[in-house]
Amino acid sequence: MVxxxxxxxxxxxxxxxxxxxxxxxxxxxxxxTNNLMNTVIMTVGLMFVTGFTNVTVSLLKTLIPRKVRMIVxxxxxxxxxxxxxxxxxxxxxDVSKALGPYVGLIITNCIIMGRAEAFAQSxxxxxxFWDGITSGLGYMWVLMxxxxxxxxxxxxxxxxxPVLPAGMTHWTIMVMAPSAFFLLxxxxxxxxxxxxxxxxxx
Amino acid sequence: MKKDGxxxxxxxxxxxxxxxxxxxxxAYGATKGKVAENKRLIMANAYLSAADIPVPDPAKAEExxxxxxxxxxxxAPYNEAMVNGRDIIVSPFxxxxxxxxxxxVIGVTKDVNTMIGLSIVSQNETPGLGGRIDEKWFxxxxxxENIKNGIEVSHGGGTGDTDPDNGEVDxxxxxxxxSSAMEVMLNNKIKMLRKxxxxxx
Numbered sequence: 001m002v003x004x005x006x007x008x009x010x011x012x013x014x015x016x017x018x019x020x021x022x023x024x025x026x027x028x029x030x031x032x033t034n035n036l037m038n039t040v041i042m043t044v045g046l047m048f049v050t051g052f053t054n055v056t057v058s059l060l061k062t063l064i065p066r067k068v069r070m071i072v073x074x075x076x077x078x079x080x081x082x083x084x085x086x087x088x089x090x091x092x093x094d095v096s097k098a099l100g101p102y103v104g105l106i107i108t109n110c111i112i113m114g115r116a117e118a119f120a121q122s123x124x125x126x127x128x129f130w131d132g133i134t135s136g137l138g139y140m141w142v143l144m145x146x147x148x149x150x151x152x153x154x155x156x157x158x159x160x161x162p163v164l165p166a167g168m169t170h171w172t173i174m175v176m177a178p179s180a181f182f183l184l185x186x187x188x189x190x191x192x193x194x195x196x197x198x199x200x201x202x
Numbered sequence: 203m204k205k206d207g208x209x210x211x212x213x214x215x216x217x218x219x220x221x222x223x224x225x226x227x228x229a230y231g232a233t234k235g236k237v238a239e240n241k242r243l244i245m246a247n248a249y250l251s252a253a254d255i256p257v258p259d260p261a262k263a264e265e266x267x268x269x270x271x272x273x274x275x276x277x278a279p280y281n282e283a284m285v286n287g288r289d290i291i292v293s294p295f296x297x298x299x300x301x302x303x304x305x306x307v308i309g310v311t312k313d314v315n316t317m318i319g320l321s322i323v324s325q326n327e328t329p330g331l332g333g334r335i336d337e338k339w340f341x342x343x344x345x346x347e348n349i350k351n352g353i354e355v356s357h358g359g360g361t362g363d364t365d366p367d368n369g370e371v372d373x374x375x376x377x378x379x380x381s382s383a384m385e386v387m388l389n390n391k392i393k394m395l396r397k398x399x400x401x402x403x
Contacts, residue, residue, distance in 0.1 A: 034330055065211040079222040090233035093240040172376045175330030
């Protein structure tokens with residue numbers, strides 16, 4: 001099976017989307033999506049880390065002894081996450097404050113290790129980079145939709161700008177993590193329905 | 203050398219760890235000054251806000267800070283300053299919130315009878331609920347509040363308590379635990395300051 005960039009894009013963004021098909025990275029999906037700004041920074045951070053981890057793993061794959069493969073991958077992931085954390089701390093202190101421990105938790109996001117193991121271990125660096133970026137993209141658009149609904153109903157704002165009338169009662173549940181469960185569930189339902197319909201129509 | 207042999211594995215692990223950590227320490231060293239500067243700026247803004255001094259440009263807070271607190275001592279329990287002809291005390295406080303430690307700065311008059319201001323430096327409360335202690339409407343309620351009998355964070359209409367004489371401020375709807383945590387840590391701080399300054403009643 002030869003993977004073309006277009007096919008990888010389609011797979012990662014839709015057919016094997018890391019969030020709603022592989023159900024990976026759910027912890028952060030619940031945690032950061034009550035605010036669009038935080039979601040954007042978090043997902044861009046993840047995209048960066050996944051992309052570069054994949055390149056590095058792909059470059060080193062012939063050198064890594066099998067016994068310590070996972071440990072080395074974790075080390076590489078941690079390296080890029082700390083780089084992101086240091087950059088945020090130095091140049092975007094407000095964002096770093098708002099995201100708090102979540103940046104460090106990118107290390108434990110299963111999407112990164114999943115892609116390193118499943119893709120970068122057996123593919124070239126360029127294709128692996130593309131795979132990492134598109135996986136991040138698949139993660140990003142799902143989280144953005146959830147964050148859009150949560151911030152709109154929970155705060156009445158989008159990216160911090162008020163869009164709903166001031167008199168609106170904010171939905172407290174949308175600010176809390178459980179609402180992401182409901183929204184993600186609904187999202188999976190809708191996405192799967194569309195997918196099944198498309199299959200049936202073939 | 204055998205790729206799955208012990209010697210190669212140990213050597214490889216050591217080398218990889220060494221190289222990555224080396225680059226990390228380079229990145230850390232390169233941004234250390236910037237990070238420390240950001241931290242100083244956050245503290246300067248917090249102290250100025252607690253002292254109720256307007257800061258037109260938060261990025262230049264340090265200049266104003268040096269003027270207001272010329273002999274600032276970060277390790278002292280409190281610092282004094284003269285603002286608009288009033289002797290005021292600013293002091294850092296901390297306490298347990300719902301999820302983690304909340305730290306901030308409180309400003310009071312020297313007789314510890316009136317609150318000048320409050321600002322939050324760090325908190326890990328629920329974003330959008332307890333996290334709203336960061337917001338201006340919540341902190342502005344404390345300005346000029348009479349604290350002879352301590353402070354009370356109460357259930358209110360959710361729009362803020364504008365009466366400065368009753369020693370009450372509005373808590374945050376949906377964040378009762380954070381609100382009462384704030385009440386406890388502020389009252390502890392007020393009591394402590396009163397003891398240290400030997401005044402008040």
